Amino acid sequence: MLMLGALMTVSSVSAAQEKEIPRVIVFDTFGTLVDWRSSLIRYLTEFGRERGVNADWTKLIDAWRAQYMPSLNNIRNRERPWATLDELHRASLEKLVTAHGINVLSRDDLDYIVNGWHKLTPWPDTVPGLSRLRRKFIVGPLSNANVSLLVDLAKFGGLPWDMVLGSDVFEHYKPDREIYTGIGKFFKVSDSAVMLVAAHNNDLGAAKSFGLMTAFIPRPTEYGPEQTTDLKPENNYNYVASSVEDLAQQLGA
């Protein structure tokens, strides 16, 4: 019994030592930190009421988000020159409003709607969790959004970033290698000292394949009440946490 107890102690100390600690922690933003879908539904419903425009805004928003990956891939494949996420949002919105039979919107209306992506509400645990992590680590976004969009989101939601390096700094979109490994280059640390936190298995899978540490936080209602994807970690991540605050707890911050 004494020997077994000693062995167990050694084994648990060794497990704790094996749990690596990152130097820099970066966060996927849409979905992982901010509730883009509910925020946009509120924003567009309010806009429709004030402007007297009737439309199925939820359907429009879901269709808009469905254009996200295809529009990024056009850039990633070099089919078109670099454009920011704001510009891609604008271009896909213009096509979608016509397809959805919403033909009464002015240029200013479209600008206003695109700007909805700059005013997204954080999940309740986001700001308290980041504030704790920031005391011990360098924290910033690792998002497909451009710097100005990320800065607006941070000011709107009170996200306490140490730095904001958007996709336009790298001129690459996730899941390109260059954006994941760009963070370590700026901070002169190895990729294995950088941890990506995300609610999306594909994002974390890419980060892991490029040598970053990874942490999964499920956001089971990001895509609405009937979400079926990304409910669980589908890979072996360094951390799995129920919230940003839980992650801070696990990292001793």
Next chain:
Amino acid sequence: MLMLGALMTVSSVSAAQEKEIPRVIVFDTFGTLVDWRSSLIRYLTEFGRERGVNADWTKLIDAWRAQYMPSLNNIRNRERPWATLDELHRASLEKLVTAHGINVLSRDDLDYIVNGWHKLTPWPDTVPGLSRLRRKFIVGPLSNANVSLLVDLAKFGGLPWDMVLGSDVFEHYKPDREIYTGIGKFFKVSDSAVMLVAAHNNDLGAAKSFGLMTAFIPRPTEYGPEQTTDLKPENNYNYVASSVEDLAQQLGA
């Protein structure tokens, strides 16, 4: 008298209207926001005492800073490939310690000394002034320092940045045009909506020549008690302020 009073009112209203307001405010950092010289003297004096190394640290620091522009110019002229300010600080320190007869320092000692540039104390008005400006404007550094150095400085001194775009984002050093005009590109605003705040006439002169707004804040002891340069604005700037807090006041923040 009545007519003169009316004219004076019109004229002062029109002057107030002419005073332009920027969208994004960026700050030179060394000297303008942080007191690098006193901080480094304290840091190295303490280091020398602990390590038992006797040297004229103030003389070393002044010589180190004198290497600043020449080392940047080597990069600006493309005489050597891009290197960060941390790397340039390290290279010039290695030469200087030998020249100053300080031959007892290990590699770790040199790393420790270079890291002194990451631990510089802000002037007393810096943090309260930035905190006020941040409520109304997007604020960030516009410095020759690299991102990681600027992030460390911000964490050390509590500088409340919205974004940290270092010279390594642009791969250009001031006074190259690309670093001044890079900010407007990221924020999709014209250069005339970006204001540089600095304690140095040459920096502000360059910014002005590239179309930025400018604000001068004198730091008459930056280079020590016998400073003779940059005591006054030597050009026509949009704002002249006695402190960052005074600038916030003038901008209604």
